[in-house]
């Protein structure tokens with residue numbers, strides 16, 4: 001006889017006890033990491049809820065050739081629990097592709113393969129449920145989590161609702177009518193054929209959209225593509241060895257202890273360690289431009305416009321748009337870009353957490369963020385053993401790694417340790433002494 005299937009709810013998760021140790025709100029990589037580390041622990045019954053019908057990971061940006069910007073070891077679990085069954089290696093093994101993955105010798109892992117790994121981790125964890133939106137959370141000694149399907153109670157909750165697309169206010173009325181955010185790129189990409197297009201945003205997403213548009217066959221290519229960036233040039237991500245020490249737990253702890261103003265200063269100074277463009281993407285763009293200009297002699301199809309701020313985007317009487325640019329160095333110099341369509345690659349902002357409104361009066365905030373303690377638990381006036389854990393929402397307190405994959409497994413392990421009341425040792429010490437050592441004659445030896 002084969003394994004007995006677990007009873008499932010309408011939304012696909014296994015039937016859960018009516019009271020849980022932890023309910024996770026959102027099942028993106030952040031909360032999936034926590035779900036993976038808690039899986040199989042009978043002391044910590046848990047349930048993770050996501051409003052999407054099934055798992056996706058920025059699917060409308062899975063442009064052919066897009067790759068992961070971090071090491072594959074930065075999967076859901078490996079950096080804190082390499083033997084966990086939800087590791088990337090375990091995914092490869094279960095799908096019979098270990099040798100093939102090795103032989104493929106990817107310099108950078110295809111983003112779609114990582115997305116498929118995440119989907120597998122979500123779908124094979126019976127504590128993860130889709131098609132269920134969390135609408136409100138109340139507290140009366142336990143958390144009462146109300147969804148559009150039911151109410152569950154829990155000792156703790158973990159909020160991991162990620163980010164939502166952002167465009168400037170003046171672009172909002174045009175969305176869906178010639179303008180699109182890059183998060184919807186693949187859904188609308190075909191509509192851009194033959195048009196004059198502006199891609200706005202000098203990060204990885206803008207670079208990928210620009211590369212796709214200039215690389216197309218004649219039938220699908222836009223008439224003209226301009227790539228506008230506020231940055232002074234198209235800058236690469238700094239993925240070098242010592243810079244990557246910013247993405248280690250020890251630096252995160254150092255950063256957390258600094259003053260609020262120093263943290264803000266460092267986030268801005270280190271932005272390109274996280275938000276720059278992959279070298280491989282930049283090289284691919286440059287090579288296509290070379291081919292267009294010198295080999296195909298097709299030089300009139302693109303414009304490169306860094307160091308410019310977009311100040312408005314107005315619709316003309318004929319239904320096209322005028323995008324106004326202001327040059328950063330040449331004050332008073334404005335340019336007008338006549339276009340038919342705009343791709344806004346202007347980033348993401350923390351997702352609204354309206355479901356927390358019943359509790360917001362009891363929660364401390366700092367500069368628009370909820371304040372968290374060292375275990376990523378929100379500072380609030382509730383009992384100390386009833387926690388609201390916060391993932392990917394405290395960049396101001398934890399720095400740039402808070403929003404990317406680098407410290408996912410470590411942060412989730414911190415939360416797990418807090419739930420278990422354990423203090424497992426963390427061994428990942430940086431080579432660098434981030435803090436000053438007070439006193440004379442300090443020996444900087446290890």
Ligand SMILES: Cc1cc2nc3c(=O)[nH]c(=O)nc-3n(C[C@H](O)[C@H](O)[C@H](O)COP(=O)(O)OP(=O)(O)OC[C@H]3O[C@@H](n4cnc5c(N)ncnc54)[C@H](O)[C@@H]3O)c2cc1C
Nearest residue numbers: 026028029030050051058068069134161162163392404405
């Ligand atoms: C195109 C793209 C590529 C990226 N590539 C990398 C990379 O290579 N390396 C890297 O380190 N970082 C990368 N990032 C950054 C980061 O890793 C991802 O954004 C990551 O998805 C963040 O995970 P998350 O779980 O915090 O949020 P999300 O992935 O946004 O997941 C949040 C989930 O919460 C759900 N949700 C929201 N509200 C509710 C509610 N009320 N009830 C129930 N569910 C709800 C949403 O449906 C969503 O599934 C990339 C980002 C983008 C946009």
